[in-house]
Amino acid sequence: xxxxxxxxSWVICxxxxxxxxxxxxxxxxxTTMFWYRQFPKQSxxxxxxxxxxxxxxxxxxxxxxxxLINHASLTLSTLTVTSAHPEDSSFYICSARGRRGRIYExxxxxxxxxxxx
Amino acid sequence: GENVEQHPSTLSVQEGxxxxxxxxxxxxxxxxxxxxxxxxxxxxxxxxxxxxxVGEKKDQRxxxxxxxxxxxxxxxxxxxxxxxxxxxxxxxxxILTGGGNKLTFGTGTQLKVEL
Numbered sequence: 001x002x003x004x005x006x007x008x009s010w011v012i013c014x015x016x017x018x019x020x021x022x023x024x025x026x027x028x029x030x031t032t033m034f035w036y037r038q039f040p041k042q043s044x045x046x047x048x049x050x051x052x053x054x055x056x057x058x059x060x061x062x063x064x065x066x067x068l069i070n071h072a073s074l075t076l077s078t079l080t081v082t083s084a085h086p087e088d089s090s091f092y093i094c095s096a097r098g099r100r101g102r103i104y105e106x107x108x109x110x111x112x113x114x115x116x117x
Numbered sequence: 118g119e120n121v122e123q124h125p126s127t128l129s130v131q132e133g134x135x136x137x138x139x140x141x142x143x144x145x146x147x148x149x150x151x152x153x154x155x156x157x158x159x160x161x162x163x164x165x166x167x168x169x170x171v172g173e174k175k176d177q178r179x180x181x182x183x184x185x186x187x188x189x190x191x192x193x194x195x196x197x198x199x200x201x202x203x204x205x206x207x208x209x210x211x212i213l214t215g216g217g218n219k220l221t222f223g224t225g226t227q228l229k230v231e232l
Contacts, residue, residue: 042224093161110159110160111160
């Protein structure tokens with residue numbers, strides 16, 4: 001399968017600071033990137049969808065000014081959690097979708113564990 | 118929007134037995150149904166998927182069935198092994214050529230295979 005990487009794999013930050021998470025598709029062009037959040041023992045909840053070169057579409061209840069998403073290239077999307085608070089502590093997972101041959105496929109990154117103290 | 122329900126939330130089976138996880142979806146436009154296995158702290162891994170033009174798909178010990186009329190699909194794992202222990206998620210989406218593929222996930226099933 002295709003490779004999607006995320007950086008950092010884990011991060012601890014103080015309340016009020018901002019954290020940037022990178023998601024890269026390493027061997028295919030990701031026309032669409034999805035960002036998910038997963039709280040302990042819960043399902044993956046879609047936060048936003050971004051297409052390369054355009055603004056992200058946020059799911060209901062997700063603050064676009066707090067979770068800044070940039071999808072500047074076909075291989076890189078970033079999620080910035082601004083003014084992080086303890087309730088933002090979660091597992092953030094990106095998913096990259098792109099065309100491989102005739103088929104569109106989607107692959108998940110390894111996730112980023114964010115802990116806000 | 119799409120809503121996916123998944124049952125059971127936890128499932129314990131003896132090694133060698135079969136495990137069945139069921140999901141229902143609400144949007145009749147959904148046409149793609151993947152199943153993911155997620156181990157603690159790791160990314161979801163696609164284990165099998167099915168599209169709406171088929172009713173059943175099998176890959177070794179894993180099979181998925183789809184009933185479009187009833188809007189439900191199921192994961193079947195036969196001859197379970199301890200390494201099958203994980204959280205399993207079903208998902209549903211509407212694949213659009215050239216477009217997004219927003220997955221709606223079920224709530225997950227914690228499968229425990231006991232020796």
